[in-house]
Amino acid sequence: MGLLRRLSHASEYSDLVKHLAIRDLKLRYERSALGFLWTLVNPLVMIGIYSFVFSMVIRMGVDRFPLFLVPVLLPWNFLVRCISVVAPIIWQSGYLINRASFPSESLIFSGMLSAFSEFCLEMGLFVLILVLMGAPIFPGALILPLVMLMHLVFVTGVVFFFALGFVYYRDTQYISPIIMTAWFFLTPVFYPVSYVPEQYRFLYQMNPAVHIAACFRDPLYSGTLPPWSTLGIAAAFSISLFVFGWILFTEHKHEFAEVI
Numbered sequence: 001m002g003l004l005r006r007l008s009h010a011s012e013y014s015d016l017v018k019h020l021a022i023r024d025l026k027l028r029y030e031r032s033a034l035g036f037l038w039t040l041v042n043p044l045v046m047i048g049i050y051s052f053v054f055s056m057v058i059r060m061g062v063d064r065f066p067l068f069l070v071p072v073l074l075p076w077n078f079l080v081r082c083i084s085v086v087a088p089i090i091w092q093s094g095y096l097i098n099r100a101s102f103p104s105e106s107l108i109f110s111g112m113l114s115a116f117s118e119f120c121l122e123m124g125l126f127v128l129i130l131v132l133m134g135a136p137i138f139p140g141a142l143i144l145p146l147v148m149l150m151h152l153v154f155v156t157g158v159v160f161f162f163a164l165g166f167v168y169y170r171d172t173q174y175i176s177p178i179i180m181t182a183w184f185f186l187t188p189v190f191y192p193v194s195y196v197p198e199q200y201r202f203l204y205q206m207n208p209a210v211h212i213a214a215c216f217r218d219p220l221y222s223g224t225l226p227p228w229s230t231l232g233i234a235a236a237f238s239i240s241l242f243v244f245g246w247i248l249f250t251e252h253k254h255e256f257a258e259v260i
Contacts (some may be wrong), residue, residue, distance in 0.1 A: 017109045018110075020110030047069070067135065067220070068221050071217045073189055075119075075213070076187070076209075077157050077247070078116075085115065086112055086163075088163070089107045090104055090163050094260035097256050103253075105160075107171060107208050130220065138223055147215045147216060150212070154241060156244035156245070161248070183207075186209075188214075193214075208234065215231060
């Protein structure tokens with residue numbers, strides 16, 4: 001099945017994806033005193049902790065460090081949340097896979113839509129704080145919605161690979177935190193790329209998260225547009241991962257009922 005046919009087939013279940021995403025958001029905060037406000041409280045607390053540690057305890061020598069950190073920390077947290085919550089959905093939903101007749105990737109898409117809604121709230125709050133502080137975020141912030149959509153495509157592609165891992169290899173639940181920890185320190189979340197030794201810079205640029213991080217940091221930290229070359233590389237990585245991940249996922253999904 002070609003990519004266009006996959007897209008057409010998936011669009012037929014868009015209402016199901018929306019319904020599952022809304023249900024997930026409602027169930028997640030059901031009987032919670034703060035409800036959806038937890039979406040904002042959790043990242044704010046983590047931002048405060050990271051900012052204190054790397055500004056007061058471990059000084060990184062970066063000007064306005066909290067503003068340097070947060071534009072990349074929030075997208076990174078979105079990635080980690082999707083790997084830990086969305087990627088295992090297929091593995092955890094064996095009863096649905098065996099009994100219902102719908103594309104199994106609909107579960108992935110609904111989980112991503114739910115997580116992306118929270119991510120949009122987090123980023124929106126951060127941009128509002130920057131505006132109230134009088135930080136110079138324009139004209140760079142105008143490209144932020146495009147960068148966020150690109151990041152959604154990238155993370156969805158990564159989730160497809162991890163989802164297959166959770167289905168076929170139970171060890172994935174133990175190795176995924178190790179992978180994400182290593183990836184975190186190999187990505188310029190709390191340090192600038194200039195800190196990377198020159199001899200390793202070429203290998204470092206092969207990490208797609210490096211380019212995506214720059215696409216978030218440039219608009220929100222300095223208010224400038226990221227270089228078009230950086231945007232192009234990040235978009236190429238994102239689309240490639242998404243297409244390859246989705247194709248690999250759909251080629252194996254007929255086996256899920258037996259494996260799960």
